[in-house]
Amino acid sequence: MRSILFVVRDPLPPIRADVRTLFGTEMPRYGVATELVGQGGSGDASPWPAGGMHVVGSLRSRFASVCAPLWDLLGLVRALRHGRPDCIQVRDKIASGVLGRIVAALLRVPFLYWMSFPIVEGFEVRRDDIGRHGRGLKWLGHALRAWASRAAIYRFVLPGARHVFVQSDAMADWLAAKGFDRSTMTAVPMGVDAQLFDRANVEPVDDPRLDNRRVVLYLGRIARSRRSDFLLDVADRLRANNPDVLLVIAGDAPSDDEMAWMRREIARRGLDGHVLLTGWLPQRTALGYAVRAEVGLSPIPRGTLFDVSSPTKLVEYLALGIPSVANDIPDQKLVIDESGAGLCVTMEPVPFADAVLQLLNDGALAAEFALRGPPYVTSHRTYDILGNNVAKTYKKILTESR
Template identity: 25%
Template sequence: MHIAVFSQYHTNPDCPATSRHYALLAYIARTHRVTLITTTAWAGQRLSQEFAWVPAGVELRTVDVPYRNSMGTARRALAFAHYAAGAVREGLRIDKPDVIWGISTPLTAAWAAAQVARWRRVPWVFEVQDLWPSFPIAMGAVPTAWARRRLFALEHRLYQSAAHIVPLSPDMTRYVAGTGTDIAKITTVLNGTDLDLATCATPAAVAALRREHGLEGKRVVLYAGTFGRANDIPTLIAAAELLAAQRPDVVWLFLGHGYYEPLVRAAARCPAIRLVGGQPRHAVFSWFALADVSVVSFLDLPVLDANSPAKLYDSLAVATPVVVTNQGWTKRLVEEHGCGWFVPAGQPQQLAQQLTNLLSAVNTASLLAAGERGAALARQEFDRQSLAKRMQHILENATAC
């Protein structure tokens, strides 16, 4: 079977990104022909050279579209349109696929997949990574009512034309079903994590990292991920400053890059706050294993409660419990499985107090037990090899629609 994949942002484990599709494509390409239509946007951001740019067996077609998180709304929209046009062109040039896999974000990438599927008369599968257009609208990136109506109409048409829809969280699935889409053609496939890469976080590797960064004898809180507008970074910095005043033995590490990087850099003048910067995918697990607890934070917006953040899965994979600020499914998950805690978004005092409690000597055993429960859950539910098998079945079954 020939599968054409439309994804504007391809990354590999050498990049400071989640690289979800690298693992999924590697699995599927063992038994099927895969053509990936993407951009060159991340190719220059590799931090190491340990992995091939695409997995073995994946044919690569690229559209030259620059993209950076620092771009404004207009330049992002232009990049989205540029990729969509180039992807349609490439999709009509390749050998006819049996099924097309369109990955949003942005919604325009899914639109391109749908257009090629229509012209080539083949089914397509719509993977919903974030709720577009609800997310950019909530962030104020779509200022006119006319544009909002057009985007919601496009979203609805894409749901209707797709043979199957794959949201990345249960709350996303509920959202899609709430648009009137037949629940029978919706399957949740979680973001998940790379358990094979998590084995890189050996005790020796973690101890070496601790020595290298002068963290011996310190308790560590970790935020790892994008310093984006949606991630409530100012609240984390305020909590870190409060924690530094209460617990001089605690260091808060900020691992990543993005919009709020200058703010994090300024806060790092405090010795208890450190900016680590982006790390390649294969190295991030040792940082999670180094931490006593990690924080997964977003703004208090309902649309963000549906997110399926990679940092949640990565932390649990190495037995590091998490504090989440979403009020949606991640709150239910960590509380039900006893592998984390919830603190409302935008509440630095509550966050600092919760972390102070968790890092107290009396709670050491509870913290370790929560981490072990998280690791067991990750092995059972979050392995991307299992998720890739599920995705492959969805693509295979779509050809019968």
């Protein structure tokens, strides 16, 4: 059994499928165990089935952003008491990425990095947002963080990584354009748990607010950075063409302020009778809403932060046999083109709403798309498929390092 010492950014125990399912279920099937290091705060009490879990600190602490690297260092020390790992891997952490590379060098094991989001560029967007209101001490703090993070990631962490796992082929190409070796990267797009997203295993939710309505669905987080109010632009146009349409937004916001903002926008536009904002839901309940929808929506803003992403929601819709409308970020366009199970348009209210209406009005086309989605996901985007590819990469890296 090979062992990965894995420092993660997300709260522990992991609830994201690309950690929980990929490393907790799939990797052990290929003889790869994982010792997780990170902070608590997920609210899940499930044990980690694939090795050890070393939780130090909590992401709910107000000091988490400052203390996390120190907590991770303590977690690494604790994990190393259980033995020397075959490699050290860090996901989406910058200071801890520096620590991980140093510790890996001391242990003479490969250092790997997992990049699911361009964190540095996210810091720079935040810096620029603050700068629009003046360049005070707050701006200076964010500017220093962005500068230091860029230097750490692009001059030390990634150059020292034996291999880099990225979110999409678009992200790999983006890093290659910065001068990093494309051959040392593996794209691991988001996938789904085949059993969980089998429509036959999902019980439709019993909510009378959906009865006799043409339900369209957005399954995911709400945030200003994601331009979530775009969904309301689409809902407004749908209402004008079909008053029976109900947009169900099944998801939560990262803060109470952002959720309040979304509710205000719904009220301001007079959409209370045409938009149902559920807030946080258990996954099974959210899927119960999903299978009552006729069309799934996946609008993702274009730009550096999201063009290299691999959104889960589109793949989830297709797995459940829900005809979908998505915009043209590279990974979504690839999925739509390969699957033939949805429509891909620009992220503008008129073409997006028109595509939704096309599916609502053309039952034969919607039925055809619904049939195409599940087999595509089964053959391309389930975690057993992705896990096989990832395991091959680990086998090659860890064999070469011996």
